[in-house]
Amino acid sequence: MPLRKLMYLLLGSLGLALGALGAVLPVLPSVPFLLLAAYGFGRSSQRLDRWFRGTRLYRENLADLAAGRGMTRRAKIRIMVTVTLFMAAAFLAMDAVAVGRIVLAFVWVGHVFYFLFGVRTLPDDEEKTDE
Template identity: 55%
Template structure:
């Protein structure tokens, strides 16, 4: 009986993590794959209808479909700009120090 009372909570958490994953697909410093994996987990536990909707979205097909089927990620998915964005941000903040050391 308790399982049915948690289903709305699972769907709510799935929607929350889906929104974070969608934002992560657009924003370079926010990862999308972990949030989309969490939303897949919560939708699968919460509702068949929401799970089928999530599986049919373009975000799922672009980011998670190959991971779920083959248990491996494509190289372009692993090397998304978000991962390189952190490195780029660190390099850009340290650039003034590098420039100063070049002139010395």
């Protein structure tokens, strides 16, 4: 296996592991890590990409977003709260770095606007598809 494909495989595996943890732990968002897994597996091999897209973890957390339909309100809130908490901790840790705080604030605002206005919120009856 070429080194490039191996790196994508490792990236996909790391994303899958963290995404699986995020599906269980309320503090860790699963969607960004599952997106990372989809990207890594998609670049490493078609077989792994097909396998990953067939998993329940992918279907329940990422399939609607990847298909362009959107995300459930619960998933959006979970991601926004988690990212906000992590960014708040980083913001507090950068008390001597004003530029870092400004950049972080802009990234946070962009993140919130993206999830509020850029990602469609699915109605409750569309929450569980492909079951």
